Amino acid sequence: MLLIPCPWCGPRDEAEFGYGGQAHVPYPEDPTALTDEEWARYLFFRNNPKGPHPERWCHAAGCRRWFNAVRNTATNEILAVYRVGEPRPVIV
Amino acid sequence: MTPQPFRLPDGGRISRGAPLAFRFDGVAYQGYRGDTLASALLAAGVHQTSTSVRLGRPRGIFTAGVEEPNAIVQIEAPFPEPMLPATTVELYDGLVAGGLPGQGRLATEPDPARYDARYAHCDVLVVGAGPAGLAAAAAAARTGARVILADDQPEPGGSLLGTAEIPDWAAETGSELDAASEARVLRRTMVFGYYDDNYLLAAERRTNHLGSQAPSRLSRERIWHIRARQVVLATGAHERSVAFAGNDRPGVMLAAAARTYVNRYAVAPGRRAVVFTTGDSAYCAALDLAAAGVDVAAVVDARPEPGGAAERAARAGIEVLAGHAVTGTSGEPRVASVAVRALCAAELTGPAREFAADLLLVSGGWNPVAHLFSQAGGQLRYDAGLGAFVPDGCRQAVRVAGAARGVFDLPGCLADGAEAGRRAAEDAGFTAARPLPPTSAAGSAERSAPSAHLWVVPGPDGFGTHFVDLQRDVTVADLARATGAGLRSVEHLKRYTTAGTAHDQGKTSGVLTSGVIAQLLGVEVAELGTTTFRPPYTPVSFAALAGRNRGVLHDPVRVTALHDWHLAHGARFENVGQWHRPWYYPRDGEDMAAAVARECRAAREGVAFMDASTLGKIDVQGPDAGDFLDRLYTNMISTLRVGMIRYGVMCRADGMVFDDGTVIRLAEDRFLLTTTTGNAAAVLDWMEEWLQTEWPDLRAHCTSVTEQWATVALVGPRSREVLAGLAPQLAVDACSFPFMAWRETAVAGIPARVCRISFSGELAYEINVLPWYATALWEALYEAGRPLGITPYGTETMHVLRAEKGYPIVGQDTDGTVTPQDLGMGWVVSKKKRDFIGKRSHLRADTGRADRKQLVALLPQDDVLLPEGAQLVAGDRLADPPVPMLGHITSSYRSVALGRTFALALVRSGRERVGERLYVPVGEELIPVTVTGPVLYDPEGARRDG
């Protein structure tokens, strides 16, 4: 059970959160301008790194806000959390 | 009184004044409070508890704790419980149990006991109340840190409970912690799981040891959910065996277990013992047994030079055979004699000697209990000096102290524990103000010799009875067969041979298995490694994990404001998500089919009404609400006029239908959406996700108002008459109040929003009122409609009526692979909007294929009611497998209006197949069906305005 530091509420049990997959995959400005392959990449392709991974989380049973977290997928450490619109922090 | 021939005349931590009667395998016995079932059986002279699961060999009590591989029992009374180690069952009066060869039986009656859960936070959690754990907990508590000390035994002391002299400070430290305001001692509590961020689960056995005397007000077991800043694992070590011929016979026991039976339970596990050891610790067992009057025939030590402990044994008159090994046992079923030969450089030499003995104690070394550490993500390292795996690094805030990290002497454990506790408290932000009291145990001046690491004793006749895993009946021969077949990884060998996969999860056999495999492969144990440990450390009952979340508390049940009326009028209910919805309302003597036929007829021919309050409702407000909804729905919403209603469909970005419902425009900047009943929360989440993560600049806000409105659907050609009578201010004619319009008016004097929406094709109204008016509205409609035969109807009738019209239900007729176009609803997809969620996907080649599965209706021959989920095939004979499938049935009903059965189906190129004959395999039969368009009833839509 991760202890996830919601940037609005502070540390809360993982059970309060919903997972939203890889962060920083913006909805394309003009989807019709994309080829089928580019659109398929937006829809279906996500990174699967072993190590730091920026992810979207939603504090669904709390403040109901979406935010981003960098989680190490190998150790489950949450290395940083930041609000929507804030830049991805540099993880050293 | 039943004799206890092996009970020692004095000593032990049992209450001789509290005799307890119990039965095992049909025989009556007696033991004492403080016994385990295992110690009481041994006191009666019972070693064998069952036979083994695969080979049916007699097996006896092998250990004195949770690591027990053999003595697995079924409790029969007071309440049946399967597969408990007899070594962990505290004896109580009236216990009835039996031995189990491998598999238990769950109770068939409901468990009357209560189970519950607690959530706790602490600065330092200490697991294990042996010397190291007690020292750690005391050191941490003295800093003022909040400490929880959890231990599976009824009293603190750990391994000391099995020694001859347990120092007073163990109980004193326990009392000190009990008295400390910020410390909590959890006895009979097994920490079984270690998860991320120092979240640990523990099972507390609160009343199990009281049997039928357990007060019903107390929960039997409690699951503790503990979040700890710092964890100290003082989980001790398990002794392991050595693989030699016949090492599984009843009467073979781990040396420290025998010592525990003598000292803690005042039981002699036999009359005449041989001790086989690879290290010093077994000499303590030999001396304690001798002091208790057991005749110790010999200590067989695999080490050529055993050191001071052997000298002490020799001085006590015990024969020590250095550089020897036990080569076999005989006796039926229990050990009667033990064969010994000299062992030199892994070869047996010299003549064999036989010792008559009914007890053979074995000590093949000690395995630190690193299970929780490994669960925490910690790495284990093979320590060649110890001949065992010890904890190495871990990213979590955890320390390991005492025997759990290979410190085996008492002063070392006390110092190690105190240090770990102090540093854990400091890392949690506390200061160790007072110096630690000196440890009270003195070190021994005795010259100790290092342990030998002996995994297998050779022959004499193969390795077929050299057992490694007693519970799975895995022998050295089995491991040799597996390595001979080419397996190399310890994980593969475990799965191939099943070693370590039983109820005990290989607690006594895991390291031995690794050692034997390493020897077979000619590699170092360190190179081979060990298997991964996963929770739970010991089995946990489902009842305990479920806790109070059983029966009606398992999942919240949602009911509408009209629920009591439905109950009072005999409704049968069905579950839709968490909602309890009226399914149909049978009258006297009616079955479901008759009730649904009557309800359908009322809706199509007269007037009927249903409780539609469970529809999800979302209020969307803000200057950009229209723009926002245009992006969400496939059709245009922003052009909707205030006062009007529009049906809409939402897709996922992949173009597949996600939800459908109506949108009401309440004001220029305010809309009310309805969603399908089961999807309300998902739709709100979906809207929030897009608003927050993609379009934070849009000024729009969403609020769930599902429970703020009660909704009654009034349906049928005569519904207008009923409404007109109750809403005198409302112009109800089709011109003044057209289809897909809404009006605010009083209905039966109640403020209401009336919508002209139909989910049946008939003239219909949805009347929305505040929920506390719901019953008054409903009863007024019932009264006013009675002369017209108004009929309440449930979800089944609603389904039949909508299916006759070809209206799909999202989630029943769709499955996440269906586009609006597949449903024949291209009309709901805007061509004008620049974009909406899913639009780009509708342009993909795949979504444009002509042979996609499309929604059609099916008319079965001979009025058969087809099963939902059935497949569709071409041809009246099944092709050879794999049979090409053309689609499947999504909805199937009997229709009064059509006078026949019908079905909806998703069929490959369905629209092109209209008129074709297909077949539905049902059992051995192929039922012919004719494909038609999905709208079977009133395709012209003539009935909408009544």
Ligand SMILES: [Zn+2]
């Ligand atoms: Zn929050």
